[in-house]
Structure formats: C-alpha cells, structure tokens
Amino acid sequence: MRWPNAEVQVSATLVEELVRSQHPDLIRGRIRGLSTGFDNTIWRLGDELVVRLPRRQVAVKLIENEQRWLPSWHHDYHC
Numbered sequence: 001m002r003w004p005n006a007e008v009q010v011s012a013t014l015v016e017e018l019v020r021s022q023h024p025d026l027i028r029g030r031i032r033g034l035s036t037g038f039d040n041t042i043w044r045l046g047d048e049l050v051v052r053l054p055r056r057q058v059a060v061k062l063i064e065n066e067q068r069w070l071p072s073w074h075h076d077y078h079c
Contacts (some may be wrong), residue, residue, distance in 0.1 A: 004038055004056060005022050006054070006055040006056065007055065008055050009055075010053050012031045012032065012033065013042070015045070015051055016031050017026050018053070019045065019051065026045060026046075027045070027046075027048075028045070028049075029045070029046025029047055029048040031043055031044065031046075032044045034050070036055065037055075039055065039062065040051075040052050040053060040055060040063075041053050041055050043053055051066045063077055
C-alpha cells in the first residue's frame with residue numbers, strides 16, 4: 001500500500017502556534033512529534049497532553065464526526 005502525501009505539513013512550530021492561539025494555558029512544556037499516520041499526526045504537548053492534527057483534507061470530516069459522537073458515546077458507555 002502506498003503512503004499518501006501530506007496536504008498539510010505539520011511542524012512543532014505550527015502545533016505551538018495553533019494551541020497558543022486557542023488555549024495558551026495548555027502550553028506547559030516541549031512539543032514533540034510522536035507519530036504520523038495516513039490522515040493525522042500526533043504531537044506530545046508537554047508530559048500530559050497529546051495533540052492530533054489532520055495532515056490530509058479527508059481527515060477533517062473524520063475528526064468532526066468524532067467530535068460530534070465521542071461525547072455521547074463516552075456518556076452512554078462509561079457512566
């Protein structure tokens with residue numbers, strides 16, 4: 001299987017800029033890359049948090065779907 005090219009180049013600088021613009025209180029340590037998948041990249045934000053960002057446009061809809069359904073799934077199955 002061929003690995004798809006990234007449509008968005010995600011870097012530690014970009015992660016920091018995005019987090020700082022929306023939640024500057026979450027910048028508590030070094031930002032470092034953890035993993036790159038077909039659709040997303042995962043970055044460590046300090047020692048406690050993880051940031052997942054899309055690297056391809058197709059992943060945006062998938063993330064939006066997760067954001068819509070995960071809160072109800074968590075409530076229904078873990079409460």
